[in-house]
Amino acid sequence: xxxxxxxxLYFTKLVLFCFLFxxxxxxxxxxxxxxxxxxxxxxxxxxxxxxxxxxxxxxxAIVFVDTPAPEYVEEMMSLIREISNAPxxxxxxxxxxxxxxxxxxxxxxxxxxxxxxxGVGVDVAIGGNTTGVTLLAHENVLNRFYLAENDVESLTLTxxxxxxxxxxxxxxxxxxxYHMPNAHTDGDSIVFFRSSDVISLGDxxxxxQFPDIDVEAGGSVNGFIDALNYTLELVIPGPNAEGGTYxxxxxxxxGDEIDVVEYRNMLVIIRDRIQYQIEQGMSFDQIIASEPxxxxxxxxxxxxxxxxxxxxxxxxxxxxxxxxx
Amino acid sequence: xxxxxFSLIKxxxxxxxxxxxxxxxxQEIDFSGDWRPLYFEDLPERIPGPHLADYSGMPINDxxxxxxxxxxxxxxxxxxxxxxxxxxxxxxxxxxxxxxxERVVDPQxxxxxxxxxxxxxxxxxxxxxxxxxxxxxxxxxxxxRGFSTGSFDGNMLNILTTDFKESYLRRNGLAASAERxxxxxxxxxxxxxxxxxVIDDPVFLTxxxxxxxxxxxxxxxxxxxxxxxxxxxxPINALGQIVPHFLPGQNPWLLxxxxxxxxxxxxxxxxxxTMYPEYMDTMEAPVGEQEFCIEECM
Numbered sequence: 001x002x003x004x005x006x007x008x009l010y011f012t013k014l015v016l017f018c019f020l021f022x023x024x025x026x027x028x029x030x031x032x033x034x035x036x037x038x039x040x041x042x043x044x045x046x047x048x049x050x051x052x053x054x055x056x057x058x059x060x061a062i063v064f065v066d067t068p069a070p071e072y073v074e075e076m077m078s079l080i081r082e083i084s085n086a087p088x089x090x091x092x093x094x095x096x097x098x099x100x101x102x103x104x105x106x107x108x109x110x111x112x113x114x115x116x117x118x119g120v121g122v123d124v125a126i127g128g129n130t131t132g133v134t135l136l137a138h139e140n141v142l143n144r145f146y147l148a149e150n151d152v153e154s155l156t157l158t159x160x161x162x163x164x165x166x167x168x169x170x171x172x173x174x175x176x177x178y179h180m181p182n183a184h185t186d187g188d189s190i191v192f193f194r195s196s197d198v199i200s201l202g203d204x205x206x207x208x209q210f211p212d213i214d215v216e217a218g219g220s221v222n223g224f225i226d227a228l229n230y231t232l233e234l235v236i237p238g239p240n241a242e243g244g245t246y247x248x249x250x251x252x253x254x255g256d257e258i259d260v261v262e263y264r265n266m267l268v269i270i271r272d273r274i275q276y277q278i279e280q281g282m283s284f285d286q287i288i289a290s291e292p293x294x295x296x297x298x299x300x301x302x303x304x305x306x307x308x309x310x311x312x313x314x315x316x317x318x319x320x321x322x323x324x325x
Numbered sequence: 326x327x328x329x330x331f332s333l334i335k336x337x338x339x340x341x342x343x344x345x346x347x348x349x350x351x352q353e354i355d356f357s358g359d360w361r362p363l364y365f366e367d368l369p370e371r372i373p374g375p376h377l378a379d380y381s382g383m384p385i386n387d388x389x390x391x392x393x394x395x396x397x398x399x400x401x402x403x404x405x406x407x408x409x410x411x412x413x414x415x416x417x418x419x420x421x422x423x424x425x426x427e428r429v430v431d432p433q434x435x436x437x438x439x440x441x442x443x444x445x446x447x448x449x450x451x452x453x454x455x456x457x458x459x460x461x462x463x464x465x466x467x468x469x470r471g472f473s474t475g476s477f478d479g480n481m482l483n484i485l486t487t488d489f490k491e492s493y494l495r496r497n498g499l500a501a502s503a504e505r506x507x508x509x510x511x512x513x514x515x516x517x518x519x520x521x522x523v524i525d526d527p528v529f530l531t532x533x534x535x536x537x538x539x540x541x542x543x544x545x546x547x548x549x550x551x552x553x554x555x556x557x558x559x560p561i562n563a564l565g566q567i568v569p570h571f572l573p574g575q576n577p578w579l580l581x582x583x584x585x586x587x588x589x590x591x592x593x594x595x596x597x598x599t600m601y602p603e604y605m606d607t608m609e610a611p612v613g614e615q616e617f618c619i620e621e622c623m
Binding site for chain 1: 388
């Protein structure tokens, strides 16, 4: 029941977010300046919105990883159209998080839906929607959404789901989507643009903020560490640990291998401390009072946005407790 | 008569501009060449490396102190991604290796637009831009070397560096954040170069940290090629720590430095409260049994 309440709250946040940003006021009128930053190869990042939006821009297609709020979409597309007139084909959602999929419904109407499997052409034959893009996510994004028992069924979140991993080949580039189970949530995906050598991590990396481990939505501290370790296996650094494969975080500046390493190290060290304290029989209140994240508070603490230090410690504690149970 | 005076004024203005233009003055201060570091300053820290838990003279905050106390030096040999990591642009000037400096000249204007430096350790290269380029966007990746711009104030080159990656203030686990900025002042006296570095780090320092290094020009110095393979050097310990660290209160080396040099423990813990003369009023007795160390102390 608590889980349903939580998810309802989660969904309420999403609806509220869409409502607030779903008005006729566009980004420019709000005084926000969007820009496209070229990361590497065919990959760009839209900056100035509420979260980073990764965009692969090629001659064949436009592919999004996460989408901005609806009022940003028009200006974003005008920036993209300065580079390519290719149709929008995919919007890949990294997690069920309002800041990362609020523009899905708007973007769905921008492009061309790819047909898949044995049902190729059926949509056309039955007069279905042939103008939308494919809104792709791990199946758990859908599951978590409907667990919320919401009553706004018309809201488009995602349209196509995968259960393990997923591959696309567009713009002469392999795009590998990996499911990271039990990290931020249980529906997280990371997206690897293989020729461009860029990985979009969603909220598995947030520069300058503690990780948001949503235990009620299936996230866990150990799953989060596993996801970052998996990312480190994909990343190849340049000389002197500079550059090479770049990673796009959910929020904050673009990073490379060492940014993932420092984030992983922080999580491991704090996890180890809290694990030890639990094994020593310390209560939750005693653990909080011992300030197990003191040395990371000035770098990642809640004053910078994201979870507060207490919320973060709580999520680590809950996650470790759940594993014991 | 009026036109002759005007011509004279124009000529004088041109000469004044010629001799006073900062960009032309910049050309007169040529740091290019090969430089060898002088280690009379802070030698124990720079060559053998600092003791664990020696934070003396560092204006650190509680977060930095706990970061240092948790540091297990095996970390840089177990975390393979650290193996080929270069120093931060500020720490590299501590000079554990020779430095080569080259001028970059605009072929059209013949103005010096940058200095390129190469430090022997990991072959780290850095550019100090003198032509006021735009700083990187907020979204841009940071680097260990940072992004440096310089301008001359008389004979002194002032360098502002931003956009660092996380690195270290001291090689004993004292971290330097990606938010720090540094201001360097380069002054040349004959064949000697003095570099004063001021580090502002809102994450780990409570006030700016200042340190200096000196170099001597050495026409025989040559740079070696750099090659590094990032392989894990030590096995994961019995605790299974993929990131070696000491749990709070379990670092066995915290007293070692103070005991070895018979120092007050609070003094080696760093922080501005231990850095000024008033500290002597509250300084406690030294710890340890060893007599004051006067030779072979390292």
